[in-house]
Amino acid sequence: MITLKKKLGVLALSAAMSIPFGSSAHAVQTSGSTDIKVNLPDIIILHYISDITLNFGSDIGQSADESVASWTVAWDGATSDGSGELAVGNLDDTTNELGAISNIDVTLPNVWAIRGLSSDGSATVAITGGNATLANGTSSIALSDFTVSGSGNTSASITADLNGLHKTTATVGDVNLKMNVSAAALSGEYDTSGTEYTITATAI
Amino acid sequence: MLRIQRQGVFLRSSRNGGVLRVLLLAGVLLVLFWPALSFSAPAITFRKNVTLDDMRPGDVFSSNSAAQHADEGYFEPEAGWSGDVGQDGFGVYDLSEVYLSLTFTRWVNDAESNRAWLWRYRQQKNEHPSRPSFSVSFSIEDEYGNPGRLSHQSDPFSWVGASVIDDAVADESNNRRWIFFGSARLEFNLGNATRSGLYRGVLTTTLTYL
Numbered sequence: 001m002i003t004l005k006k007k008l009g010v011l012a013l014s015a016a017m018s019i020p021f022g023s024s025a026h027a028v029q030t031s032g033s034t035d036i037k038v039n040l041p042d043i044i045i046l047h048y049i050s051d052i053t054l055n056f057g058s059d060i061g062q063s064a065d066e067s068v069a070s071w072t073v074a075w076d077g078a079t080s081d082g083s084g085e086l087a088v089g090n091l092d093d094t095t096n097e098l099g100a101i102s103n104i105d106v107t108l109p110n111v112w113a114i115r116g117l118s119s120d121g122s123a124t125v126a127i128t129g130g131n132a133t134l135a136n137g138t139s140s141i142a143l144s145d146f147t148v149s150g151s152g153n154t155s156a157s158i159t160a161d162l163n164g165l166h167k168t169t170a171t172v173g174d175v176n177l178k179m180n181v182s183a184a185a186l187s188g189e190y191d192t193s194g195t196e197y198t199i200t201a202t203a204i
Numbered sequence: 205m206l207r208i209q210r211q212g213v214f215l216r217s218s219r220n221g222g223v224l225r226v227l228l229l230a231g232v233l234l235v236l237f238w239p240a241l242s243f244s245a246p247a248i249t250f251r252k253n254v255t256l257d258d259m260r261p262g263d264v265f266s267s268n269s270a271a272q273h274a275d276e277g278y279f280e281p282e283a284g285w286s287g288d289v290g291q292d293g294f295g296v297y298d299l300s301e302v303y304l305s306l307t308f309t310r311w312v313n314d315a316e317s318n319r320a321w322l323w324r325y326r327q328q329k330n331e332h333p334s335r336p337s338f339s340v341s342f343s344i345e346d347e348y349g350n351p352g353r354l355s356h357q358s359d360p361f362s363w364v365g366a367s368v369i370d371d372a373v374a375d376e377s378n379n380r381r382w383i384f385f386g387s388a389r390l391e392f393n394l395g396n397a398t399r400s401g402l403y404r405g406v407l408t409t410t411l412t413y414l
Contacts, residue, residue, distance in 0.1 A: 032250025
């Protein structure tokens with residue numbers, strides 16, 4: 001039977017045996033884990049061009065050969081007779097013919113860009129401009145149907161990828177519009193003062 | 205031989221006296237080996253979680269607005285009468301950088317929710333009379349096991365680089381105990397983050413002490 005005193009004796013002896021002789025300390029490591037959380041806000045960076053001037057070619061001289069015509073002319077010059085007189089309805093087209101002066105579809109490539117952070121990584125990009133008119137005296141060019149293109153979408157309001165903050169991963173997009181030059185009779189600069197479009201980017 | 209006989213007599217004579225003798229023996233051993241016993245383990249506690257202060261736009265931009273913009277100047281391309289414009293407004297490498305830095309830092313004790321020390325070391329001075337010496341090291345990984353990053357709560361492909369760039373130890377010892385609190389300063393890199401919201405990871409702190 002093991003008595004209490006024997007137990008205590010064994011305990012004391014065991015304690016003594018387990019204690020290293022001398023006081024040389026050795027390094028001890030203890031590790032612990034901490035869950036770390038940090039919250040990032042929505043951020044949008046919009047790049048835009050504030051001044052756009054489109055130069056439609058240089059001075060162009062166009063000619064059209066309207067074929068052969070013959071007239072009977074009196075020696076007194078008073079009368080003539082024949083066919084092939086030029087009229088608005090029978091003029092031939094020139095090389096750079098504007099046709100029926102219909103709208104010209106213009107795409108301004110890479111004139112806006114977005115980047116940043118949002119909850120799903122994308123943003124809405126919208127353009128407003130209404131029906132703007134560029135004037136040059138009594139002559140004018142009408143602008144309409146503004147849309148934006150980016151991330152494979154084209155509309156007045158699209159969803160585009162933000163792709164983070166780094167500029168090399170930005171989504172770059174186009175602006176599309178229609179120009180009606182049917183009322184443009186003068187060459188020269190058509191005033192842009194007060195005529196603008198606005199692009200707005202909003203985090204989703 | 206005589207001593208043993210005496211001991212035997214003693215043990216036979218009194219049960220309580222035997223117990224007392226064993227306790228005395230244990231006491232002698234305790235005194236003899238006190239220097240070694242004095243290296244008893246300190247009480248070390250690690251913070252279970254830390255929610256850092258939210259990142260602010262002002263951490264990386266010159267203003268604190270979340271809506272930044274950059275005027276890239278003018279564009280004067282040649283256009284054809286068919287509407288074609290054979291020139292880009294800009295390329296991505298032409299863009300203004302806008303941000304001042306893609307990194308920001310936080311001390312763990314910046315946390316608003318639980319102004320936190322990261323670890324705490326406590327030890328009785330009578331157990332360890334000399335000032336404890338220790339070193340601290342850190343490692344971070346996200347929930348997918350990727351080292352050096354925190355990942356977005358719903359998109360593993362959106363992550364922020366994370367590293368400990370500084371640490372601090374506060375000594376709040378008193379007459380009876382050594383008490384130290386540890387803190388760390390983390391740097392986050394936003395170069396691979398595409399989403400706003402919560403990013404998570406695990407910071408492992410290792411204390412090595414004598």
